[in-house]
Amino acid sequence: MSTTTSHTSESDGPADGPARSARLIQNESTTEIPVHLLFRDDPDPAPVPVKPAVVGRRQGTGEQPRVRRPVAPRRPVPEVDPGLVERPARVLPGAAGVLAGVCGAAGCVATSWWAGVLPPLALEALRLPAYAGAGLGPAQWAAYAGAGALGLFGLGGLARGRTGRAWVLDLFGRYRGTVRRSGLLWVNPLLLRRRVDVRLRHWRSEPLHAADGSGVALRVVVLVVWRVRDTARAMLGVEDHETYLRECVEAALARVPVEMPGGPRGAGGAAAEALTGLVAADAAPVGLEVFSVQPVRVEYAPEIAAAMHRRRIAQLDARHRASVLTSVVDSVEDTVTRLTMRGLVELDDYERKVLVKDLTVAFCAGRGETAP
Incomplete structure (x- = not known):
């Protein structure tokens, strides 16, 4: 009786003593779960707050999926200057430039005749009357400058547009338009021309x-x-x-x-x-x-090509060896079966193994292979 009481007191422990900590099942990849929750008879137990699981590392069992980092979205290409859009440039037909050049040349000839410096041969060729001239004065030099500028400006702006080619014009770094026309054109000679191919x-x-x-x-x-x-x-x-x-x-x-x-x-x-x-x-x-x-x-790539070539050769060699071995095994099996079924030989297990080995070596040697 006393023994039973003593055993009971030892198992229950003193009522007023320090409370022992509940036994726990440790799981380093999830959380801590109290043991008494696994054996409760309550059909609808109250929910117990559980700390969020922290996965330290992947154990290789596949139970915890690997968390993928979100991929940053690809940034779009920034737009260039919104005002920089192709627009047609202002050009004139080539006849205008030719006309301006002819007028400039005629002005120079007329000024020379006015100054009296035109050679006699030019007078005869142009059928102009002889004129003593007023000499080269300020007025004559101004006329020369104006006629020469007109001629140079007219002839210097002549350009030939081609199909499938365009010119991008800019003046002192500022975009002035694009020329996509073909034929003889007159473009302001002060503009910088950049040729660009617009064909497919x-x-x-x-x-x-x-x-x-x-x-x-x-x-x-x-x-x-x-x-x-x-x-x-x-x-x-x-x-x-x-x-x-x-x-x-x-x-x-x-x-x-x-x-x-x-x-x-x-x-x-x-x-x-x-x-x-x-x-x-x-x-x-x-x-x-x-x-x-x-x-x-x-x-x-060159560093991969050699390895891939060796791999392909090894695969072909393995296939060839497998086919040869299959053929040899079939031949040996067919030979032993025929000898046994026709009663030509009576073999026990040991003699059968020796015969199979000898036939395998013979067939492999005949096919140029080494017996396994």
Whole structure:
């Protein structure tokens, strides 16, 4: 009796003693869960606040998914000067410049006749009457200056416009318009002319760095079909629009995976569509219109090509060895089965194993292989 009481008192402990801490199940990847909550009989227990789980590291079991960091959105290409938009420049027909040049030359001849310095041969050729002249005075020099300026201004502004070519005009750094007309034109000779090709153009790049979906380094040659849509932005909004287009293509190749020609069906078209969209969006603010960016040649990088070549040779060699081994095993099996079924030999397990080994070595030697 006393023993029972003593055991009971020891298991229950003193009532007024210090309370013992509840036993806990520790889980370093989630939180702490009290044991008594797992064995409660209450059908509807009160909710217990639980601290949020903190995942220290991934254990490799797949129970806790890896938290991915949000990818920052791609920043759009900044717009150039909103006022820098292509507009037609004011030009005159070429006949106006020719007329001004002829008038200037005629004025110089008339001034020379007025001053009396025109040679006799010129008088006879032009059928002008002889005139003693008033000499070269201030009035004659002023007439010379005016006629010469008119002639130079008229003839110096003559220009020939060609189909598919345009001129971007600016005066002292200020954009004055674009000339897309063809034929003989007269353009103000004080304006600076920048010739630009506005035809549909294609650019075949040299091998550029790229990667496939697995991150394997590739060399890609792309064909870009494009043209200059806004000459003002292409010539004045960026330093060199052709170099800018090249950099856009290289940046797009760094973001879009390119598959080898023998890859999944449709991968090449998806890569071309993605490249076209990215390059067109980057080139639009500088007045370039991109129609297509097509990979025309895809090959492994030099540092990867040798390894891929060795891998392919190893795969072909493994297939060849597997086919030879399968053929040898089938031949040995067929030979042993025929000998046994026809009653030519009676073999126990040991003799069967020896015969199979000898036949395998013989067949492999006959096929030029080494017995395994």
